[in-house]
Amino acid sequence: MVNDTSDSSRPPARAGGVFMALGTLGGTIIGGFLGQPSIGFLAGLGGGFALHGALWYMDRRKR
Incomplete structure (x- = not known):
């Protein structure tokens, strides 16, 4: 049996x-169609990264 020492009252992180x-x-892909794949990549x-940071911030505030 596994001894779970984590706090089970906190919801899992998204x-x-x-x-x-x-x-x-x-x-x-979109940048490739427009002839600028490097700019599309960036x-x-x-x-x-902005969406990831926003989700992290919202998830952090709920704890």
């Missing part, structure tokens, strides 16, 4: 890394 991954992929990464 994963926001998917925004960074999908933003990077989506930005690269814009998607920045947008995904």
